Amino acid sequence: MTSPAPLVAPPAAASTGAAHRRGPGRPRDEELDGQLVAATLALIDAGEEVTVGRVVARSGVSRAALYRRWPSLTTLIAAALDVGREVPPEVGDAVGLHELLLTGLGLGADGVAPSAPGYPEARFRQRIRLVMADRALQRAYWTSHVARRRVPLERALAAGVARGELRADLDVEAAFDAIAGVAYYQLVVRGERIDEPAVVARMRAAIELIWRGMRA
Amino acid sequence: MTSPAPLVAPPAAASTGAAHRRGPGRPRDEELDGQLVAATLALIDAGEEVTVGRVVARSGVSRAALYRRWPSLTTLIAAALDVGREVPPEVGDAVGLHELLLTGLGLGADGVAPSAPGYPEARFRQRIRLVMADRALQRAYWTSHVARRRVPLERALAAGVARGELRADLDVEAAFDAIAGVAYYQLVVRGERIDEPAVVARMRAAIELIWRGMRA
Numbered sequence: 543m544t545s546p547a548p549l550v551a552p553p554a555a556a557s558t559g560a561a562h563r564r565g566p567g568r569p570r571d572e573e574l575d576g577q578l579v580a581a582t583l584a585l586i587d588a589g590e591e592v593t594v595g596r597v598v599a600r601s602g603v604s605r606a607a608l609y610r611r612w613p614s615l616t617t618l619i620a621a622a623l624d625v626g627r628e629v630p631p632e633v634g635d636a637v638g639l640h641e642l643l644l645t646g647l648g649l650g651a652d653g654v655a656p657s658a659p660g661y662p663e664a665r666f667r668q669r670i671r672l673v674m675a676d677r678a679l680q681r682a683y684w685t686s687h688v689a690r691r692r693v694p695l696e697r698a699l700a701a702g703v704a705r706g707e708l709r710a711d712l713d714v715e716a717a718f719d720a721i722a723g724v725a726y727y728q729l730v731v732r733g734e735r736i737d738e739p740a741v742v743a744r745m746r747a748a749i750e751l752i753w754r755g756m757r758a
Numbered sequence: 759m760t761s762p763a764p765l766v767a768p769p770a771a772a773s774t775g776a777a778h779r780r781g782p783g784r785p786r787d788e789e790l791d792g793q794l795v796a797a798t799l800a801l802i803d804a805g806e807e808v809t810v811g812r813v814v815a816r817s818g819v820s821r822a823a824l825y826r827r828w829p830s831l832t833t834l835i836a837a838a839l840d841v842g843r844e845v846p847p848e849v850g851d852a853v854g855l856h857e858l859l860l861t862g863l864g865l866g867a868d869g870v871a872p873s874a875p876g877y878p879e880a881r882f883r884q885r886i887r888l889v890m891a892d893r894a895l896q897r898a899y900w901t902s903h904v905a906r907r908r909v910p911l912e913r914a915l916a917a918g919v920a921r922g923e924l925r926a927d928l929d930v931e932a933a934f935d936a937i938a939g940v941a942y943y944q945l946v947v948r949g950e951r952i953d954e955p956a957v958v959a960r961m962r963a964a965i966e967l968i969w970r971g972m973r974a
Binding site (some may be wrong): 558586632677684713717722725745750751753754755756 | 893897912948966968969
């Protein structure tokens with residue numbers, strides 16, 4: 543079956559490092575972008591404050607080129623925070639929704655989200671720190687990245703409603719919030735490592751609860 | 759009916775400011791504690807790094823007295839982060855569980871949690887930043903404060919199971935996580951102000967969903 547990307551953190555795939563993957567004919571601009579994003583991410587991972595000056599110094603890309611390519615430092619930081627995450631593929635009707643919710647939280651066969659390669663937990667924690675310090679960044683990250691990543695699963699849920707499998711009055715967005723909220727609560731409030739068996743069991747129990755409430 | 763304290767943020771009541779409320783016979787130690795906690799909270803609210811030196815300077819309490827009263831700076835910061843919040847009262851059987859879940863999220867008649875007086879949203883955001891930067895603080899805050907605040911509602915849910923109102927196999931802790939996760943997802947991921955009508959409506963829809971999954 544199709545294995546959708548987790549809601550909270552991603553599979554190993556990475557969209558960064560364009561500079562390292564340069565092939566013939568790769569546009570120069572994309573390479574610059576890769577350098578800017580990689581430098582920004584390196585600053586974030588190091589726990590350093592991200593400033594234009596530091597990104598310029600670390601990337602070797604000029605200040606003028608940075609501003610030409612990114613309308614604001616906020617959008618560049620949002621892009622860097624999203625490295626290693628991808629919009630999951632559209633889900634075919636053949637995929638069971640129940641299984642989809644579990645894999646969506648990283649509870650499927652592929653293991654648990656935030657310990658996945660490509661998006662280490664330390665980066666997740668940094669991301670939350672940064673967005674809580676800056677609502678403009680939080681909203682930019684939400685709009686440009688998280689909300690887009692939700693679309694395939696939300697479409698699959700809406701299709702489940704159309705098929706009569708899920709309640710006709712299901713609020714798809716609210717259902718998604720409830721499901722993803724379970725994982726965030728572990729990470730942000732309880733401070734759990736969500737690959738521990740007891741945590742996985744509790745998250746599964748919560749998802750089953752939500753699933754029962756969603757079914758027609 | 760009893761109005762339980764919200765899961766996410768508190769009613770107006772505050773446990774700080776002991777120094778301002780000194781009455782005859784109030785123990786001197788409690789006054790010192792109040793000064794230490796208030797100074798720590800002032801640093802947090804100002805966005806300043808909390809160090810022992812700064813707490814000492816701001817509170818006027820000696821370093822020795824601080825260390826005598828608090829085993830670590832971590833526990834003092836956790837206490838300061840909890841100012842304005844209280845363990846909600848035990849819930850009698852007469853209170854409807856459905857209503858309780860809504861008021862628990864601040865969606866009852868009393869309005870919405872994080873805009874409540876006594877726990878401004880800026881402090882909530884600071885709290886999340888601090889705990890994401892320091893897992894020891896996160897776990898201390900969870901154990902000493904959040905987990906304790908959950909007890910009355912968890913007991914009420916367990917009583918609902920015993921009465922046959924909720925599913926016999928309900929995982930009470932998982933249910934609580936799911937409910938509280940809805941609010942945290944709005945605040946931490948979406949960056950919403952949860953007193954906006956659309957956000958309140960979505961949160962209500964999510965709680966209804968979870969409630970349906972909990973019922974026997």
